[in-house]
């Protein structure tokens with residue numbers, strides 16, 4: 052019995068040990084608690100979980116030791132109730148307290164263990180810390196995902212395929228423009244929102260994804276209840292059951308409308324560009340990097356005789372197999388970023404003709420700023436080249452013709468002027484030697500017509516010289532205010548006659564010396580002022596100088612000269628025309644105008660030759676204002692040359708046995724000069740050509756030679772060279788005596804000859820040249836004013852002379868001055884006044900010997916022979932002298 056008891060006891064101990072061991076293997080904390088709440092037993096996990104070192108620390112202690120303080124009281128109450136009911140219970144949301152007083156979440160399972168005497172409870176505690184942490188993390192992740200989907204406007208949907216339940220999150224409603232209660236939560240509700248055109252395709256895509264396992268990644272449009280259309284991008288994942296049947300589909304939606312609009316714009320732009328290129332009026336082609344055609348203009352097809360359907364997508368080298376290596380290299384260069392162009396490039400066509408092309412090749416860049424290929428622009432300039440060549444030919448022809456014209460003109464004028472020289476000269480000589488009035492009348496007509504002809508030739512020559520560019524501008528220092536002042540004097544009689552004013556306005560500080568061609572400037576101003584006076588009957592003319600700008604650095608002036616009148620004016624429609632040759636405004640007002648219509652044409656060309664321009668401002672009846680502008684005029688320190696107003700009619704010349712050699716192949720010219728000079732104390736020699744001239748000069752050693760230029764055998768210039776080379780003739784002055792219009796560069800001529808004498812020449816001109824080189828004596832009339840002459844006494848009635856002697860002298864001297872002024876600028880009205888007053892004067896003082904002079908002048912006036920009048924006026928003083936010898940004291 053004892054044994055069996057012992058065995059039993061041992062057995063019992065054994066079991067209890069095993070039980071403890073078993074408890075210790077469990078991962079939950081297990082406690083046994085008695086009814087008073089004391090811990091009876093516990094496993095190892097408990098001390099680990101609660102941070103104790105040994106079981107002993109807890110055994111026998113109230114179980115509340117393991118609870119946070121705030122739960123202790125409540126726990127004791129619960130424990131009593133629980134012991135009474137004694138049922139198993141699971142308690143969550145509880146907390147445990149470790150030895151170090153830290154707390155942690157726990158789940159507790161209670162189970163009563165009924166024993167014989169009392170009940171104890173097993174308490175199973177699970178540490179929930181890890182679980183709670185994981186839960187927290189999941190919560191955070193979910194929250195973040197929500198935030199992300201919300202921010203990106205991504206909607207999430209979940210479709211239970213078996214039960215056809217479709218669940219949307221809030222973002223989905225917003226994407227479909229509906230509220231939650233408008234959504235029925237089935238697949239069809241989604242389809243209902245799709246754009247009719249996208250419905251079928253989208254359904255198919257869902258089916259393919261479900262049945263064939265295709266990826267669901269698509270785009271479709273949804274139509275909102277307000278009919279607006281929105282683009283949606285959708286992606287989904289499919290879940291399958293164990294049999295491989297799709298049971299669930301979960302996916303996202305988001306709005307891609309802005310992207311789509313941008314895409315559409317890009318496409319539209321591309322299309323527009325394509326149309327633009329296609330319709331461009333020039334040949335344009337766009338290539339990719341492999342030189343395949345992307346776009347071409349219609350003109351490209353036309354220029355290269357291509358058909359469009361063959362081209363796009365094909366390689367350029369395939370379309371043009373003959374492309375030269377040189378060009379290929381250029382294309383490659385451009386594909387690397389270079390821009391190449393050529394203004395003209397010749398290509399041989401199939402038929403052998405040359406096609407001229409102007410081209411430009413440049414790279415084009417894609418959105419990433421990478422070269423996407425090249426653009427070629429070409430222009431067929433064959434027609435232009437041909438036209439250019441024709442124009443060049445035509446220009447050459449015109450230039451040749453113009454040259455021929457100029458040469459013809461030069462020759463003709465030479466041919467005309469030479470005989471005119473003889474005609475006019477001898478008529479003049481004859482006129483002075485014969486007394487038969489009828490013959491004199493005929494001679495006058497000859498002189499008049501000859502001079503008219505000469506004038507016309509001179510004008511035409513002037514114009515044609517300018518036009519053929521043979522007029523050279525020779526700037527010299529000019530005092531412009533002074534020059535205009537002189538002109539004012541020149542026009543004084545004319546303005547006085549018409550009771551017009553002629554004002555000159557010069558601003559302060561206007562430069563006193565500017566480099567300009569004085570002769571040409573004078574010619575221009577005489578013409579403008581002359582016209583202004585001619586076409587003005589009341590008021591007058593103002594010449595206004597203005598300083599427009601001044602370049603201080605280079606001392607260059609910009610000036611304007613305005614000639615303004617209060618005359619009849621010119622209607623704007625004629626403003627251009629009047630600068631054309633031979634053009635005149637024909638109206639009642641201008642019908643008295645005796646001009647040639649060449650004045651303004653010459654003026655304009657001269658102004659332009661001088662680097663200026665001329666502008667007209669005028670309206671009919673409002674006067675005219677011609678303004679000249681000159682830019683960049685240098686100033687000068689050179690002393691201003693005074694015009695040597697050398698008038699032979701004021702002087703009587705005496706020569707002293709000098710020898711003159713006249714060289715001319717035309718006997719009449721020789722004779723004329725001889726006639727002019729016969730009254731002087733001069734020895735005259737004649738030679739017919741250069742050879743003879745050299746011979747004669749070497750023998751005679753003349754004091755001066757008058758050398759014709761154009762002569763047979765040896766011309767004047769050649770003869771001059773020989774003369775200059777010979778010691779004995781080296782220093783003889785040689786005057787060029789020429790009718791040639793080629794004397795357009797007098798400076799060049801004067802670098803060789805000592806002077807120029809133009810044919811036809813007047814006696815005065817001839818004398819002027821001779822006095823430059825031959826010893827002479829010029830006697831001024833005034834210097835001998837005191838002495839009287841018999842001639843005067845004989846020819847003027849004594850009484851008249853005695854009574855009015857001083858008065859008469861003064862008056863004749865006034866006429867003399869007027870005749871000089873008039874001779875320079877002939878104004879018909881003034882001439883008529885002069886004639887009138889002179890004849891009155893002569894009648895009054897019975898100066899009969901002047902009647903013939905007045906008659907001749909009047910004849911020329913009646914013929915409107917300007918040159919003749921001018922010449923006759925220059926005779927006035929000699930005529931008076933002829934009757935009153937120079938020492939007569941007039």
Ligand code: ADP
Nearest residue numbers: 582583586629635636646647648649650651675
């Ligand atoms: P013309 O020898 O006839 O004067 P121009 O070439 O000098 O030739 O002038 C051409 C025409 O321009 C004149 O005939 C006249 O009709 C007109 N014209 C020139 N200057 C003036 C002016 N100041 N007032 C009115 N008309 C003018």
